[in-house]
Amino acid sequence: xxxxxxADLAAVSRQLGRPPRGVARIAHRCACGLPDVxxxxxxxxxxxxxxxxxxxxxxxxxxxxxxxxxxxxxVDYELRVAPGGDWQEEYAAAHEDxxxxxxxxxxxxxxxxxxxxxxxxxxxxxxALAAHSLAAGPGVNPVGDEALATVDDREMWSTRPPCAPAxxxxxxxxxxxxxxxxxxxxxxxxxxxxxHRDLIIVRLGEGVDATGRLSDGxxxxxxxxxxxxxxxxxxLQVGAVRFVATSASRDASNREVFVTGVRDRLGVEPEVISGxxxxxxxxxxxxxxxxVRAGAEPRLVFDIGGGSTEFVLxxxxxxxxxxxxxxxxxxxxxxxxxxxPAAAEVAGVRSDAREAIGRASATVPFGHxxxxxxxxxxxxxxxALYLGLDEYDPVAIHGSRIPAAEVTRIxxxxxxxxxxxRLALPVMHPGRADVIVAGAAVLDEVLRAVGxxxxxxxxxxxxxxxxxxxxxxxAGRPADPSSGVDLGFTGA
Numbered sequence: 001x002x003x004x005x006x007a008d009l010a011a012v013s014r015q016l017g018r019p020p021r022g023v024a025r026i027a028h029r030c031a032c033g034l035p036d037v038x039x040x041x042x043x044x045x046x047x048x049x050x051x052x053x054x055x056x057x058x059x060x061x062x063x064x065x066x067x068x069x070x071x072x073x074x075v076d077y078e079l080r081v082a083p084g085g086d087w088q089e090e091y092a093a094a095h096e097d098x099x100x101x102x103x104x105x106x107x108x109x110x111x112x113x114x115x116x117x118x119x120x121x122x123x124x125x126x127x128a129l130a131a132h133s134l135a136a137g138p139g140v141n142p143v144g145d146e147a148l149a150t151v152d153d154r155e156m157w158s159t160r161p162p163c164a165p166a167x168x169x170x171x172x173x174x175x176x177x178x179x180x181x182x183x184x185x186x187x188x189x190x191x192x193x194x195x196h197r198d199l200i201i202v203r204l205g206e207g208v209d210a211t212g213r214l215s216d217g218x219x220x221x222x223x224x225x226x227x228x229x230x231x232x233x234x235x236l237q238v239g240a241v242r243f244v245a246t247s248a249s250r251d252a253s254n255r256e257v258f259v260t261g262v263r264d265r266l267g268v269e270p271e272v273i274s275g276x277x278x279x280x281x282x283x284x285x286x287x288x289x290x291x292v293r294a295g296a297e298p299r300l301v302f303d304i305g306g307g308s309t310e311f312v313l314x315x316x317x318x319x320x321x322x323x324x325x326x327x328x329x330x331x332x333x334x335x336x337x338x339x340x341p342a343a344a345e346v347a348g349v350r351s352d353a354r355e356a357i358g359r360a361s362a363t364v365p366f367g368h369x370x371x372x373x374x375x376x377x378x379x380x381x382x383x384a385l386y387l388g389l390d391e392y393d394p395v396a397i398h399g400s401r402i403p404a405a406e407v408t409r410i411x412x413x414x415x416x417x418x419x420x421x422r423l424a425l426p427v428m429h430p431g432r433a434d435v436i437v438a439g440a441a442v443l444d445e446v447l448r449a450v451g452x453x454x455x456x457x458x459x460x461x462x463x464x465x466x467x468x469x470x471x472x473x474x475a476g477r478p479a480d481p482s483s484g485v486d487l488g489f490t491g492a
Contacts, residue, residue: 001025001026001027001039001135002025002026003025003026004023004025004026004035004038007235007236007237008026008034008035009023011034011035012035012038012057015034015035015057015058015059016057020038020057021040021044021045021050022040022041022043022044022045022050023038023039023040023041024038024039024040024041024105025038025039025105026038026039027039027054027131027134027135028131028134028135030058030061032166033239034058035057035058036056036057036058036061036134037054037055037056037057037058037131037134037135038054038055038057039053039054039055039101039105039135040052040053040054040055041105041106042102042105042106042107042108042111043106043108049108049110049111050111051111051114051115051116052116052128053098053101053102053105053116054098054101054116054128054131054132054134054135055128055131056127056128056130056131056134058157060156060157061130061151061157062127063156064151064154064156064157065126065127065130065147065151066127067151067156068126068147068150068151069126073126073147073150074123074124074126077123077143077146077147078118078122078123080142080143081121081122081123081142081143082121087142087143090141090142091119091120091121091141091142091143092119092120092121093140094115094119094120094132094136094140094141094142094143094144095115095119095120096120097132097136097140097141098115098116098119098132099112099113099115101135101136102115116128116129116132117129117132117143117144123143126143126144126147129141129143129144129147130144130147130148131144132144133145133147133148134148166184166185166239166240167182167183167184167185167195167236167237167238167239168182168183168185168238168239168240168241168242168467168470168471169181169182169183169233169236169238169240169241169242169467170183170241170242170244170463170464170466170467170470171229171241171242171243171244171266171268171270171466172244172246172462172463172466173202173204173222173243173244173245173246173249173262173270174204174205174245174246174305174306174307175203175204175205175208175246175305175306175307175308175327175329175330176201176202176203176204176205176305176306176327176328176329176377176431176432176435177199177200177201177202177306177377177431178199178200178202178204178222178225178226178229179197179198179199179200179463180196180197180198180229180232181194181196181197181463181464181466181467182194182195182196182197182232182233182236182238183195183467183471185471192471195236196232196236197463198229198232199429200225200228201429201430201431201432202218202221202222202225203218203221203306203329203431204218204219204221204222204249204258204306205218205251205306205307205327205329205330206218206329206333207333208251208252208307208330209251209307209330209333209334210333212251212252212253213252213253213254214249214252214254214255214257214258219257219258219261222258222261222262223261223262223265226261226262226265226266227265229266230265230266230267233266240470241266241267241268242268242271242466242467242469242470243262243266243268243269243270243271244270244271244273244278244281244462244466245258245262245270245271245272245273246273246278246305246307246308246462249270249272250272250273250274250275250307251307251325255272258270259272274323275308275310275322275323275324276321276322276323278303278305278308278310278323278462279303279310279311279312279318279321279322279323280312280318280321280465281462281465281466281469282301282303282310282312282375282461282462282465283301283312283314283318283321283465284464284465284468284469285375285458285460285461285462285463285464285465285466285467285468286301286373286375286458286460286461286464286465287299287301287314287316287373288460288464288465288468289398289399289458289459289460289464291398291399291456291458292373292399292456292458292460294399295370295371295373295456296370296371297315297370297371298313298314298315298319298368298369298370299313299314299315299369299370299371299372299373300312300313300364300366300369300371300372300373300450301313301314301373301375301458302372302373302374302375302446303374303375303376303461303462304327304328304374304375304376304378304379304439304442304443304446305327305328305376306327306328306329306330306435307325307327307329307330308323308324308325308326308327308330309323309324309326309327309356309357309360309442309446310322310323311323311324311360311364311366312364313364313365313366313368313369320363320364320365321363321364322359322360322363322364324356324357324359324360325356326352326353326356326357326442327439327442328377328378328432328435328436328438328439328442329435329438331349331352331353331438331441331442332349332434332435332437332438334348334349334352335348335349335352335438336349336434336437336438339418339419340415340416340417340418340419341415341437346415346437346441349437349438349441349442350441350444350445353441353442353445353446354445354449357445357446357449358449361449366449366450366451367451369450369452371452371456372446372447372450372452372454372455372456373455373456373457373458374443374446374455374456374457374458375458375460375461375462376461376462377429377432377439378432378436378439378440378442378443379443379455379457380394380397380457380459381427381428381429381432381436381439382402382407382410382411382440382443383397383400383402383457384396384397384427385410385414385425385427386400386402386406386407386410387400389426389427390426391426391427392426392427392429394459397457397459398457398458398459398460399456399457399458400456400457401454401455401456401457402454402455402457403453403454404447404448404452404453404454404455407440407443407444407447407455408444408447410440411437411440411441411443411444414436414437414440415437415440415441419433419434422434422436422437443455
């Protein structure tokens with residue numbers, strides 16, 4: 001038995017649906033890693049004597065044993081513990097074992113000679129007897145052992161997938177930012193609960209377009225962010241992590257330095273994914289939201305990143321995708337040198353964007369799209385400006401629709417501002433102010449190329465897609481998260 005951690009007590013509270021009382025030790029853990037039996041103080045904090053030392057907390061185990069009780073298996077068990085039964089002596093010894101283990105927690109006169117579950121001569125509660133078997137180990141309580149063997153044979157509990165909420169994390173490391181999403185997955189109900197979402201501007205792709213490698217400063221900023229995320233993962237007791245790296249690390253000659261640094265700090269191998277996989281995950285994340293699924297099909301989903309832009313066409317599933325190497329950081333570094341940018345510099349951004357978008361349209365048939373869905377920080381920031389928000393509000397932004405003419409206007413307004421003026425905008429993230437001109441120009445060129453009247457804005461993107469994809473794996477929950485699952489959003 002071990003002392004309960006804060007996380008253990010929180011897990012038990014979720015299992016019971018109420019705060020636990022008088023927990024002294026964690027007596028056993030389920031196959032999923034969470035407590036399933038707690039050792040309770042023989043006197044509760046309010047002074048009540050409490051004879052049930054070993055308390056079963058796992059909901060699935062409790063349900064399985066309740067099924068056995070309803071089938072009246074206890075009648076057979078009671079015959080076997082009665083005088084002359086083959087379990088009589090073992091059951092009496094189990095009673096004494098229970099009393100000894102309670103005495104280790106404290107002496108309470110009112111329950112000194114009282115065990116649990118009907119011991120030493122009756123079988124009254126399989127939950128208490130099974131809890132004793134789990135805490136003491138096999139061979140101590142014959143009734144508890146038999147009940148546990150029965151639920152395992154029927155695959156009612158420990159042989160099934162994790163029976164308690166599992167926590168998984170998704171990390172998206174792009175050219176401009178690194179982001180973390182932690183969710184809790186309930187395998188019994190299919191519910192998804194967002195626990196933590198974070199964004200840090202690290203500018204990993206700084207200089208990659210010119211040098212072909214990740215700079216020392218960019219690596220230092222990214223590794224520092226990873227160290228902070230590692231602490232969050234430990235605190236939240238995350239069981240599975242998927243780390244996805246996109247354009248900048250894909251293009252860098254020294255990407256192994258990046259991979260090793262992430263692995264050393266987070267204990268997970270970063271996946272340097274292809275542009276096509278990036279597009280798939282972005283589509284999955286965006287179209288999982290009911291607000292986006294309300295748009296007409298087929299949908300053209302596009303994600304303007306720091307180093308690349310992805311396009312995916314599809315309905316329920318993608319049918320065509322492509323990634324092109326134009327993004328807000330890459331084009332800003334390539335063209336924008338003046339403050340405010342010179343007209344010729346903005347024209348250079350637009351020229352490169354049009355050329356890349358034209359290449360994309362040769363692979364993804366833009367003309368088939370009935371609705372257009374935009375993802376990531378450029379699009380959400382332009383949406384915030386269009387909505388006239390006093391502060392960045394992801395709830396207001398998600399599912400909003402920006403007319404094409406308004407995108408053109410906002411892109412021109414941003415290009416006419418100095419960096420200081422863009423920084424002063426209440427919805428502008430400080431790490432995005434120097435690249436938003438290039439990003440807005442790309443957005444405007446996308447709308448011109450597609451020819452639709454508006455763009456639907458999604459706060460759910462590749463980060464949410466990574467989490468959904470991880471949840472679909474066998475270790476995750478059995479429900480299909482793609483059917484209208486909204487993982488939530490707190491910023492971009």
